[in-house]
Amino acid sequence: MSTTRIVKHFLVLFFAVSYTFSMAQTEAEKEKIREREIQRQADKQRAVNMKLDSAVAIMDEGNYEEAEEMFLSVLKSVRSVPSDLTFYFGKTSYYLGKYKQSIDWLNKYIQLKGVSGQFSQEAISIKQQSEVALLKEKEIEAKQATQVMAQDFDMDCGPTGKVTCPVCNGTTVIIKKSYINTTYKTCSYCHLKGVLTCEEYNKLLRGELKPAAN
Numbered sequence: 001m002s003t004t005r006i007v008k009h010f011l012v013l014f015f016a017v018s019y020t021f022s023m024a025q026t027e028a029e030k031e032k033i034r035e036r037e038i039q040r041q042a043d044k045q046r047a048v049n050m051k052l053d054s055a056v057a058i059m060d061e062g063n064y065e066e067a068e069e070m071f072l073s074v075l076k077s078v079r080s081v082p083s084d085l086t087f088y089f090g091k092t093s094y095y096l097g098k099y100k101q102s103i104d105w106l107n108k109y110i111q112l113k114g115v116s117g118q119f120s121q122e123a124i125s126i127k128q129q130s131e132v133a134l135l136k137e138k139e140i141e142a143k144q145a146t147q148v149m150a151q152d153f154d155m156d157c158g159p160t161g162k163v164t165c166p167v168c169n170g171t172t173v174i175i176k177k178s179y180i181n182t183t184y185k186t187c188s189y190c191h192l193k194g195v196l197t198c199e200e201y202n203k204l205l206r207g208e209l210k211p212a213a214n
Contacts, residue, residue, distance in 0.1 A: 048074055056088055064095045083112040087119040094126050099134035103127055155205065157198035165190035166204070188212045 055070035071089045075081060090105030106127040113120050157163045164170040168187035172194050176183045188211035189204065190196055196204065203209035 044077075048078060051077075052082070052085060052088075059088060059092050062095075064092050068092050068096060083109060083117070084119070086112065087117075087123050090123065091126055094130050094133075097133075099130040099137065102130040103134065106130070154202045155198070157201060161198045162195045163198065163201040165194055165196050166201075168194065170194040 051070060052074050055067050055074065058070065059067035068089070071085065071092060074085060075089070086105050086109040090102045090109060093099075093102035093105060106123045109117065109123045110120065110127070113123075115121075115124075117123070155163075165172075165187060167189045168174050170190075172187050172190060172192045174185045174187055176185070186192065187194075189200070189209060191212060196209075200209055
């Protein structure tokens with residue numbers, strides 16, 4: 001074999017070995033990067049779990065405002081929300097009087113876990129309590145709104161200065177039906193006119209308008 005061919009053969013072999021070694025190094029580096037990423041994700045998850053456990057402990061102690069802040073911090077740090085966190089956040093919201101928020105998060109837990117989850121029965125119970133509390137809250141708000149309108153403000157009756165009598169609906173007669181019969185009674189507020197003046201109407205809203213003697 002000539003010297004030239006030997007050199008060429010040697011070079012080919014050298015480059016082949018170098019390429020193989022380089023590829024091995026590249027794969028090794030990629031594997032190290034993958035391992036580091038897996039470790040980073042594991043460390044992140046461990047930190048999230050520790051913060052979540054701390055928040056649950058604080059919730060169990062009754063410090064609901066602080067617990068809510070920690071749960072919110074966890075929510076902002078995860079890409080997908082753990083099912084248990086939906087329960088804890090819903091429970092905390094209930095004790096903070098945030099009933100609509102509580103119902104929303106507990107519904108998510110029940111949707112994810114059904115009736116067989118670790119906290120399913122408690123979630124269903126707290127959700128029901130939140131629904132009752134929310135209904136009462138809305139009723140109170142509605143009553144307060146009515147009281148504000150009726151007691152604290154005079155209604156503008158428009159250019160005519162008159163309003164159809166809300167007691168008889170403008171008919172001048174109050175009709176009462178029962179299983180036995182129907183009775184008719186002259187309206188004692190509108191003086192057989194079917195309308196009230198604006199002053200009379202606002203007095204009626206405040207409970208200050210006295211009926212006329214029939």
